[in-house]
Amino acid sequence: MSAVPPAAFLPNEPATGPRAGIRPQIQDLRTENIAELAVRARSLGGVIPLWYGEGDMVTPAFIRDAAKAALDEGNTFYIPNMRGMGALNEALAAYQSRVHGRPIAIERSTVAPGGMQALLLALELTVDLGTNVVYVEPQWPNIHNAIHLVGGEPRPVPLGFDTDWRLDLDRLFAACDARTRAIFLSTPSNPTGWTATRDELQALIDFSRRTGIWIISDEVYGRLSFEGDVAPSVLQLAEDGDRVMSVNSFSKAWAMTGWRVGWLSHPTGVAAELAAMTQYINSGTAGFVQAGAAAAITQGDGLIAEIRGRVKAGLDLAYDKLGRIPGIVLPEKPRGGMYAFFRREGEPDSKALCRSILETARVGLAPGYLFGTSARSFVRMCVFRDLGELETALDRMVAAMG
Template sequence: MSGNAILDDLRRDVAELAETGIVQVAQHGWDKPGLIPMWFGEGDQPTPAFICDAAAEAMRKGETFYTDQRGILPLRQALAAYTKRTFGVDVGTDEVSLVTAGMSALYLAMDMLIEPGDEVIAIGPVWPNIYSTVEIHGGVVRHASIELVDGDWRLDLDRLFALANDKTKAIFVNSPGNPTGWMMESDEQRALMEFARARGVWVIADEVYHQLVFDREVAPSFLQVAERDDKLLVVNSFSKSWLMTGWRLGWLTHPAALAPTIAKLVQITTSGVPQFLQRAAIAAIEDGDWVIRDLRARCKAGRDLVFDRLEAWPKLKLARPKAAFYAFFAVDGMTDSVEFAKKIIDEANVGLAPGSAFGPAGEGYLRLCFAASEATLARGLDALEPILGAGADQRRSA
């Protein structure tokens, strides 16, 4: 009970929704003049003009009406063709549904599956909204942690399997991962899928960073190791690959049997995505490969610039990621990452995300998004160096 008659009427799971540590830190620094924001997971470039033009043209042509709840057929065809050319996997237009971005796809996945008391094993540290999405449905998160060993993030699959019990409804995997850049290889995906299949458990795979990889063409997808009608939901998004975070466009790849259910849930939530945005989505898929290539090159350059500096700072422990656009590093002696991130705002005027926001295994870490221009990154690092880089000179000369 909050003692406030209005708030006391809230559904318990809603009232208890945690505010993410990222927001707590952002509220501390939001209005500070000149702050260098590296806390959120997005690039600093606007959406390319040809994507905006496709939306504007469709709007002018009068494509302003309700559409099929799961997206117009040409878009679902484009998504199926994209899945084929990207992962070599055939999916039908009844197996892909357009939704209001990756976040909605996740919410919808949990809405379909999670009953109060169900458990979801989530591999973390991971983006906090995953935990909240389970919890708001009355589910319980069981944390399977990846660990930083010898300069690489590793998952112990046997430890993950040991977390499963009769209440386990789903296993959640975000690969490539936010905030670590950890990537699950195909053999691990196959082993996990087999385990899930044998137990009748769902796999919810968040693959929104599949294009942001630096050592190969594309990240391995669960779609490549799954059999048709496996209990698999793959969450995807236009946000990261095509610089479209503000458009709120994403998609879910799912067993065909779920299409009518998804249509019903979309009906009673958003009732679908505006048609002119769907035309922009088609343009991105069909003509946007260069956007992905450019972004990947920019992020790789950003990663190398950031890691060349951070690796020389002795107080930090970190692994140069092969994917996504984050540096996630441990700071020697830091025990409260929210307070430390606030101190960084006060003293360096740089916004970083606190590691504790990403689950219990994230405390002790900070996250920096390197999807920014070299000039911005250099300015940010210069400002951070007095706090995080103490002792760097001795090590360089040692």
């Protein structure tokens, strides 16, 4: 995201009236996404939208029914434990212990209204004004702006790219200094699908032990791994006392984007602080939403497998069709996530390319510049869609671009 991508946030403008009295970090914030393209899409009609990080699957009935039952039982009151409802906390401990192959104590998880809130808790816990967070890009744009929001300096370090995305640990560590409070990464990555290896994660944890710098790992796509039941995770390697946190969400692998529920895995030693922060930020997550999440995590293994299969089939189809378009550069197939991330030779401006595809093929894609300077020429396509609709979109692109 320069260190700052164009329009992700803008330099301070002279402020008058109420705006003059708000924090500079808030004055700087701008919502920069696909709004311009979306407005045009509405006027065109018939556009297949593949730009959002969201599948087209409605949350399955067994999750919805659990939330409805909680409502019918009168579960509409505060949850006294700010870190989560007992049934969900227990389910999270059992689930994480099972999938990561080692005990993860109940005290190591805090429920939040969405993965974004869990991320903000992690940043608020660690980042001061005048400090920085080093993060791996291409990266979900919310990360850059969340770091800025809490008063930190976002400091991106790009993945290398030849035929695939690769992490240079020496370059990452060299970007850290005495003011670095955390290193942030997403694995599997949105948008690239790059996935950290166990050796890379161990190197990050070892670096944290030497320096005291926190490691914050966004593992929202961890169960959408194509190389195993779960992608390598910091939770498989870190000890309870390590300065390591993992951000997770029910949005992607359980088809619950609109529910706004996620969790933060953290050392036991900061559980009390996170409970206090939760109390003063939002006073916890709705009980009936947590009931749905508990059903998802205790009964949802089949659902995860189904979603993973749909995403993998969509990715295979995308690579087959996109490979027929002259000049399309496809990295090696992602090892996880739910996106195809590609570029076209001779097209350095991803926004212009997305606009052209929208006009000629009636397909909506996300321009790569949103994900950082190193992704400026790439575009992102969500492949968690009905295969027939995805094939129609890809056929349109082949016809328009081929």
